[in-house]
Amino acid sequence: xxxxxxxxITGLFLLGNYYIGRKFLAILKHFVWFKYPGILWGxxxxxxxxxxxxxxxxxxxxxxxxxxxxxYWLSYWFLSLxxxxxxxxxxxxxxxxxxxxxxxxxxxxxxxLAVTVVLFWYGSWQAQQIxxxxxxxxxxxxxDGKSQKIKAVLISDVHLGYVNDVKKLEKIVTKINxxxxxxxxxxxxxxxxxxxxLQDAKGMEKQLSRLSSVYGTYMCWGNHDAGASFEKMKxxxxxxxITLLEDEMTVVGEELLVxxxxxxxxxxxxxxxxxxxxxxxxxxxxxxxxxxxxxQPSNLEEYEQSNELILSGHTHQGQIFPFSLVxxxxxxxxxxxxxxxxxxxxxxVSSGVGTWGPPMRIGTQSEIVQIDIxxx
Numbered sequence: 001x002x003x004x005x006x007x008x009i010t011g012l013f014l015l016g017n018y019y020i021g022r023k024f025l026a027i028l029k030h031f032v033w034f035k036y037p038g039i040l041w042g043x044x045x046x047x048x049x050x051x052x053x054x055x056x057x058x059x060x061x062x063x064x065x066x067x068x069x070x071x072y073w074l075s076y077w078f079l080s081l082x083x084x085x086x087x088x089x090x091x092x093x094x095x096x097x098x099x100x101x102x103x104x105x106x107x108x109x110x111x112x113l114a115v116t117v118v119l120f121w122y123g124s125w126q127a128q129q130i131x132x133x134x135x136x137x138x139x140x141x142x143x144d145g146k147s148q149k150i151k152a153v154l155i156s157d158v159h160l161g162y163v164n165d166v167k168k169l170e171k172i173v174t175k176i177n178x179x180x181x182x183x184x185x186x187x188x189x190x191x192x193x194x195x196x197x198l199q200d201a202k203g204m205e206k207q208l209s210r211l212s213s214v215y216g217t218y219m220c221w222g223n224h225d226a227g228a229s230f231e232k233m234k235x236x237x238x239x240x241x242i243t244l245l246e247d248e249m250t251v252v253g254e255e256l257l258v259x260x261x262x263x264x265x266x267x268x269x270x271x272x273x274x275x276x277x278x279x280x281x282x283x284x285x286x287x288x289x290x291x292x293x294x295x296q297p298s299n300l301e302e303y304e305q306s307n308e309l310i311l312s313g314h315t316h317q318g319q320i321f322p323f324s325l326v327x328x329x330x331x332x333x334x335x336x337x338x339x340x341x342x343x344x345x346x347x348x349v350s351s352g353v354g355t356w357g358p359p360m361r362i363g364t365q366s367e368i369v370q371i372d373i374x375x376x
Contacts, residue, residue, distance in 0.1 A: 010052060013077075017048040020080045027109050047073040054162060057194070058268075059228040064199040067162025075123065075358035078320075079116045087112040123320065123360030128168070130175060130353060131365050135337055136372040137346050139289040140307050141255075147376035148254050153181040153213070154369040156295070156313025157352025159224065161192035163359040166203040172353055172368070173207050179370055183215040183252065187313045188222025188295030190237065192356065193267060195229030201236060208240035215252045217242045220260035220293035222314065224356070227268030234271070245293065247275045249284065256375065257284065261294040276302075289375050297331050297349045308345035309373070317351035321363030 021044045028034040047069065053062045054070030062070070087108060141147070153176050158164060176184060191198075198204055211217045219242050225233055237244050245260020252258050262274040281290075289307045297312040317335040318324030327334035331349075338347040350369050355361065 006056065010056075013052065014048060016077060016081050017044055020044065020077065020084065023080070023084045023109065024113075027106065027113060030106055048077075051077065059194060059196055061196040061199075062162075064162060064165070067197060067199075071163045071359050072124065075360045076116070076120050078358050079119050079123070083112045083116040083119075119362065120360070123358075123362045127355050127359055127361040127366060129366060130172065130368060132175070132179070132368045132370055134370050134372070135348055136374070137309060137337075137348075138374045138376065139309055139346075141289060141375050147374060148256075150215075150253065150256070150373040150375070151180070151182045152185060152291075152371040152373055153179055153183075154185045154187060154311050154348065154350055154371060155353045156187040156311075156350045157189040157222070157316060157354050157356065158186075159189055159192040159352075159354040159356050160204060161194060161197040162199070164192070164354040166200045166207060168354070169204055169207045173210050175368055177210065177212045179368070181213045181370070183258075184211055184213045184217040185258075185291070185293055185311055186217065186219035186242070187293045187311045187350065188220050188263060189224045189313060189352070189354075189356075190219065190222070191225050191233050193224040193227050195232040195236075201232075205236050205240050208237075208242060211240075211242075218250075218252075218258050218260060218293065219244050220295060221246065221263045221266070221270055222295040223263045223266050225263070226266035226270045230269055230271070246271055247277060249277070249280060249290075251284075251288075254375075255288055257288045257290040259290055259292040261292065261299075263295050264299050265296065291373070292345075297333055297347065300332055300345070300347060303345045305345060306343045310345050310347045311371075312347065312349045313352050315349060315351070316356065317364040319351075319355060319361055319364055320358065324363055 021041055024040060025037055050066050050070035051073045054067050091105065091108065155172065158169070158172065160169065219237060234244070243250065247262050249257050249259040259277060262270060264274055286305065287307065291309045291311065292303065293311050295312060296314045300310065303310055315327045315331060315334040318327040332338065333347055333349050335349050335351055348369065348371065351364050351367055353366050353368060
């Protein structure tokens with residue numbers, strides 16, 4: 001990040017904290033027991049610093065406690081800006097037409113504060129709830145023969161770091177193993193861009209090693225699986241016996257081709273540039289049914305065969321409403337199953353099992369995806 005961008009983000013964030021502090025003071029000054037505004041500013045300042053260092057220290061460890069406090073303050077900061085901003089706008093419009101007494105205005109601000117608190121607690125709780133969603137797809141086989149059914153499990157966007165820690169990973173792995181899959185796929189963003197933020201890297205390696213299936217676990221990189229600590233991320237994945245596919249492919253089961261792509265827009269350095277796979281497809285036989293792990297669903301134009309199943313993540317389905325409307329408008333498919341026509345590839349996009357940025361979900365869900373794949 002260049003210095004200008006750093007200063008801009010820092011300045012805007014601090015201005016947001018100042019705005020929130022002013023609103024807190026406007027509410028608290030009406031209560032006789034509130035006598036020390038300096039303490040309030042001190043608390044907000046410490047929370048703002050925790051959030052800033054958590055966000056901006058890309059290759060260092062600020063500590064698990066500071067990282068969690070900073071991440072959750074980012075959630076509360078965001079909700080407060082929205083809630084107080086909308087309330088300010090409503091009051092300005094209303095005051096043009098009617099006179100609002102100070103007591104009524106205070107009540108409105110208290111309601112705005114209460115709404116913020118409720119949304120914060122709900123969004124934080126919702127982010128930790130992991131649901132299992134189910135799909136069934138059929139992929140054509142090049143030759144006549146016995147049909148094959150594979151139970152696959154897909155996860156994406158774990159974003160391992162300060163909030164999505166070893167306990168969260170243990171919960172995810174346990175839920176996956178309970179499904180007794182034949183094969184497991186991880187379609188990118190296993191990490192949150194900073195390996196140093198892992199408070200228990202060995203514990204995470206141990207949990208990933210627990211993943212159990214018939215054919216093993218296969219993974220592609222996401223845009224956050226990058227940066228100065230990329231090589232350490234790679235070492236952890238390989239130590240956990242996960243098959244990492246970097247624009248590579250392997251045959252699994254009865255003539256099923258599993259393909260993993262490098263990310264198309266990594267945030268920081270990865271292992272080389274993204275390459276075309278069409279020549280490799282031709283060498284192994286383009287008629288083989290393919291499962292392709294490609295983190296970002298913005299790359300769908302690269303695929304054209306009806307025997308391809310694309311598994312993606314990245315969008316989080318917007319994670320927090322109304323951003324879900326933005327992802328829905330931007331991507332051809334930002335969540336769920338999609339197929340343009342019967343001659344086109346099939347696509348499944350997961351909303352992810354973790355969170356990025358504010359560790360909360362409103363209007364979306366953290367999920368594990370079970371896919372019954374029928375090859376016939």
